[in-house]
Amino acid sequence: GYTVVATADAPAVDLPVREDLRTRLGWGPSFALQPLREAEMRAVLRREADRRGLLLGDEVLSYLLTRFERNLKGLMALLERLDEFAMSAKRALTLPLLKAMLADQALEEKIDSDPKL
Template identity: 60%
Template sequence: MKQLPLPMHLPARDGFDALVVGRNDHAVAHLRGLVPGAGVAAPVYLWGDAGSGKTRLLRALAEQHQAQGERIGWFDAGTALPWTLDEGWSLVVVDRCEALDAAHQQAAFALFVEAGTQGVQWAAGGRLPPVDLPVRDDLRTRLGWGHVFALQPLAEGETRAALRREADRRGILLPDEVLAHLLTHHDRDMAHLMAVLDRLDGFSLAEKRHITVPLLKKMMAENIHDLVPNPPPAP
């Protein structure tokens, strides 16, 4: 009988200090400056392909506010309606703007206006630049009038560094050959790679074995449907 590990691994760190910045240093520097008490800055919009780090950076911004005792509101295309601004928030985040349907676009627009009236910092993200978002014109205009940053995915060396940093944080040994296999046989999407690393950490505990390429292959063979992020549609 296989032993299942208890969920005792460390939660993921969301702060800026845990980031491998890569070519996104200007965006990170700007977000770091959006601290409570410094006054409300112009809205921020981050855009880039899947895996470029939009959500990760928005979470770091939220963590920065929460670390100072502030409360934030987080919404995305899947957040149930209605959307209501809490007077105690210092930051409102809207993620996955490219996927907002008509009702959520209306909610986002109303939230944007109310946040501006109440002096609440606004930040948002999506896969497309504001001009190309399939949203109503008034919302598109507001998402684009502040600071807009196009995010770049990490280069291979930076991706290696990010995975190594997370492995070190977990206290696990991640051999070079395992890193090479991950980068050769998996999507470079950092969210996917981190999910694979998280699963591999637990799988190695369950198997009572060190992390190796054969162990990774065994895990993939046993969990292939869980680890493929976007399986092809059924015919």
């Protein structure tokens, strides 16, 4: 047999689909997913930093969680860019390094958007 995973913003019984499909989807287990709380988001980011061999301090982690959208995909991409920036600069992952990366990125975006620069 095959495993089927379906996602929706409502339980299967409430979906506007054909009745036969609704009953087939409704027979299996259904789980409501909730956004991660701050402590869980911190744990996920710290675990990813550990996996990469990065020392992610509380100061940097707090900055990431208070200054950026709480979108895990975006935060993971930001952590990846920060890892690459720290390696290219041969510096530890610190708040000043994060701010330097963001300033560098803002300058690049400004140059890209204004051909006169």
